Amino acid sequence: LINPPISLFYIQGLNTTAVHAHAALFGVYGFLALGFVLLVARYLKPNVQFDDKLMTWGFWLLNGGLVGMIAISLLPVGVIQAYASITHGLWYA
Incomplete structure (x- = not known):
């Protein structure tokens, strides 16, 4: 069958997975949500000057x-x- 990469054999499920999950969740969806809030704020208040x-x-x-x-x-x-x-x-980790 398919063999996983050697790095996954040793580090899958450890705190390196949490590093990837937190970076991906906050980095992608968190920043996307903040950008959407900014877009909506600019749409709702078109006369307000936003400081670039x-x-x-x-x-x-x-x-x-x-x-x-x-x-x-x-x-x-x-x-x-x-x-x-x-x-x-x-087992030790």
């Missing part, structure tokens, strides 16, 4: 926060678990 500089700062700070969340909280634990899984076995 503020929106640019918000965009980059949200993306930086997403990268920070992944790099600081989720990824280190996933890497430690992956190392434990590779050296001792998945």
Whole structure:
């Protein structure tokens, strides 16, 4: 049958899965929802001037926060678990 990649053999179901899930859910659907809210706000209030500089700062700070969340909280634990899984076995991790 089909053999999974070697990385999935050692790290599937560990905290590396949570890294992918949180990044995908917040990064795709969270930012999509925020963009839709901005679109609706501009539609409902067409005479209001939106500050493009503020929106640019918000965009980059949200993306930086997403990268920070992944790099600081989720990824280190996933890497430690992956190392434990590779050296001792998945049962240990």
